Amino acid sequence: MRAFSTAARELPELATLFEILERFGDRAEPHVLAVVRQGGIEFPIIGVVVGARRADAPTFGLIGGVHGLERIGTRVVLAGMHTLAQFLAWDSMLNASLEEVRVVYLPLLNPVGMWLRRRSNGSGVDLMRNAPPHPEASGTPIVGGQRWSPHLPWYQGSPGVMEHEAEVLCAFVREWLFPARLALALDVHSGFGTVDRLWFPYAYSRRPFPALAEAYALERLLDDTLPNHVYVMEPVSRNYTVQGDLWDHLFDEHLEHCKDERRTFMPLTLELGSWLWVKKNPRQLFDVLG
Structure with a gap:
């Protein structure tokens, strides 16, 4: 990763990722999925892939x-990676478990957006509004997506064109999650409100999606396993509707092309209730990065 030393100096999260990869050693398989350029950097x-290759x-x-x-979101994923790397150094049972299961990470999908301190990517496109919109989408x-201008929030991009970062996410999910007999994706965001939410x-x-039974079975499992958890599990559309959501796009693609009904793909979004942070530390209200 020495080729990206300049980027690591500009983005502390990248530097942290490189340090964690060193901790993993040969237990993790990193892949440079793409390179995006901005400001000469x-x-x-x-x-990153850890565990079973089957x-x-x-x-x-x-x-x-x-x-x-x-x-x-990136920092939560990096913290999880760091913890796993530490455990793998001594926990033989965890090492044995990872011969049968796989954990994959994509900790920083939009590095240029983070470097520029903006929600969108370098082209002004909101990646989570950039998938081909469903014909029934409204x-x-x-907030659900607009095509007026990249200078306004929630810009979907040009019709029929997916941004490079969005394509990278889709390709990564197709390669490592679609073939699995059971795949769970967790996309971590800072959200609105005072409640941490797990969205499916x-x-x-607002119509029910085909894996609703599996979603509520997962909710029951979460309640039984962690009875004191704070998460509200619900469909995204209970709060607002979105055109061009990447997880809608990937879920429908998996549903359409997967011929094995025993395979399950469940994408979830963790929306952290960031208003709680402002309540504890009002100065964060004036920090563009929270």
């Missing part, structure tokens, strides 16, 4: 940094 988008192995994916302003006005599809519509 090359920023890598890095995916295609159908159960897989858990952790994604962060989709929105450049939401630094906390997003909440403005659909974002584009």
Whole structure:
């Protein structure tokens, strides 16, 4: 990763990622999925694979940094990576478990957005509004996606064009999560409100999505396993609707092309209730990065 030393100096999160990869050693397989350039600097988008290489192995994916302003998402994913690297150094049972299951990470999807301190990528596009919109989609006005201008928030981009970072996420999910007999993706964001929420599809519509039974089975499992957890599990559309949500797009693609009904792909979004942080520290209200 020495080729990206300049980017690491500009983005502390990248430097932290490189340090964690050194801790993993040969237990992790890093992939430079793409390089995005801004201001004469090359920023890598890095995916990391830990555990079983068998295609159908159960897989858990952790994604962060989709929105450049939401630094906390990347930091949560990096903290999880650091913990796993530490445990693998001595925990033989965990090492044995990872011969049967896989954990994949994409901790910083939008490095240019984070460097520029903006929600969008370098082209002004909100990546989570950039997938091909569903024909039935009717997003909440403005916040659900707009095509007026990249200078306004929630810009979807040009019709029919997916941004490089969005394509990278989709390709990573197709390669490492789609083949798994059970795949769970967790995309970490800082959200609105005072409650931490676990969102599942659909974002584009309030109609129930086909894996609703599996989503509520997961909720029951969470309640039984961690009875004191603070998460509210619900569909995205209970709060607002979105055109061009990448997880809607990937879920529907998996549903359409997967011929094995025993395979399950469940994308979740963790929306951290960032208003709680402001309540504890009002000065954060004036920090663009929270």
